[in-house]
Amino acid sequence: MSESAKIQVKSIVLAAGKGTRMKSDKPKVLHEIFNKPLVSWVLSACEEAGSFENIVVVGHKGEDVQDFVNKKHPESSCVFQREQLGTGHAVSMAKNELKDFKGNVLILCGDTPLITSESLEKFVDFHNENNAAITVMTSVLNNPKGYGRIVRSASGNVSEIVEEKDCNDTQKAINEINAGMYCIDWQKAKGFFDNLKNDNAQNEYYLTDIIKWGNENGLKVSGYILENSDETLGINSRIQLAEAFKIMNDRHLNKLMDEGVTIVSPENTQISPETEIGADTVIFPNTFINGKNKIGKNCKIGPFSHLRGDCTIEDYVKIGNFVELKKSYVKSHTNISHLSYVGDTKVGSGVNIGAGTITANYNSITKEKKQTIINDGASIGSNTVLVAPVELGEKAFIAAGSVITKDVGANSLGLTRSPQKEIKNYVK
């Protein structure tokens, strides 16, 4: 970040709303894209932009959101807004927490998972370079319906935001909209939250009134136009959730291809943005990669592979069709080519895992997960079950069809199948 990074930043993330249109028992911001709740994408973007001690305003099923935040974003905290009286009222719930805070506060919504840390950094830099007290993020849309409109003065300054329901016809025709993200110098602008008013069409305490208030109180107010309006997409329905998933996926696939990864059929491939992939790796169609993973160079993944997260794959590895991989480390030049499940496993280098190999990592009675270790050069015959915890030594050889419950030493053969019988002339 630029020198303006020296000014501390904290964020307030609004997440108290019910999200009625999701038709869900779950609070909206806990709905997931690539295994990660919407609010978590927003908090991660804040953290990557240098804002760590963030405040999430929760309300509807707030305890659930709070549990999640405590677990996954321990530097952040939650404040409750028991009644949802408007976005301005929501922010005012964080007043106590920020009382003495000297720095910038980003105000974001918990349902806009596509916002990137790069855009947030540029936004904060713009705010600082302008010496602004209040900066609102805006976006120009072909169809501005439903959004607050940005009213600018003749000289181009942002003079106010008018909600659609409060707009006159001229204002309705404005296509620069309020993206619902703000950067404010807390000490200069916090006074707004002591003077909230709800004299508008929805009788809500609007955060958007901060613009007019700032102008009336002699503060420097500015507007930052975000080029890529996709980033401000708010999720209100399952259809928008699927749209956001697609945008997030496409964005990441394009980035990977730019970095030298071949994606044979992007329209049939899903790769979580938290997955890094090295150059010259080829991803074949119908591959689904979820969660955080690191894949090396010159690998071949798919078709029809499923990575469920926390996987590290070194270079020149082959993960083939109908292979599921979870929480595993796979060293270079190893093949897991067909029909296998590998979970909670360390796989060495130059290992060959035959078709239909299963690591039985889970005991459903004790609910425990156990590790499998497969050392360098081991070779596992088809249709083998490795019952964890178990370790195969270097170059261990497992005969096809075995159920391995005990460790097998280096260079040894492990075999548990019963000997083949032949009954001569049986058919006659």
Ligand code: UD1
């Ligand atoms: C808001 C803006 C609008 C902007 C749009 C961008 C206001 C008055 N309007 O409208 O100008 O174009 O966002 O998406 O701010 N929330 C709370 N507590 C409340 C009310 C809302 O936490 O009491 C949260 C919601 O959960 C949501 C966010 O604030 O995450 C935005 O609220 P919402 O009601 O969706 O605002 P919009 O009507 O979309």
Ligand code: CA
């Ligand atoms: Ca609303």
